Amino acid sequence: MRTLDCTDLKCPLPLLRLKVAMNEGDEDSIIRLITTDAISLRDIPAFCNRAGHRLVSVTEGPPHAFDIEVAKR
Secondary structure: OEEEEEOOOOOOHHHHHHHHHHHOOOOOOEEEEEEOOOOHHHHHHHHHHHHOOEEEEEEOOOOEEEEEEOOOO
């Protein structure tokens, strides 16, 4: 599992950094995103649903933690 720490970044930066990490082609299929931005609680699940990634778990904080299984390309 790879951890992406986006603590103290405001929307839309956590989502943009998540997209970049997903496209890097790393072999880790699960990314843990950590953020303090409350808007992420809405944006990250919506993005995962639209893009076909599986949201494994959400922990509301702050900080908020999202475990995301990246869909195979």
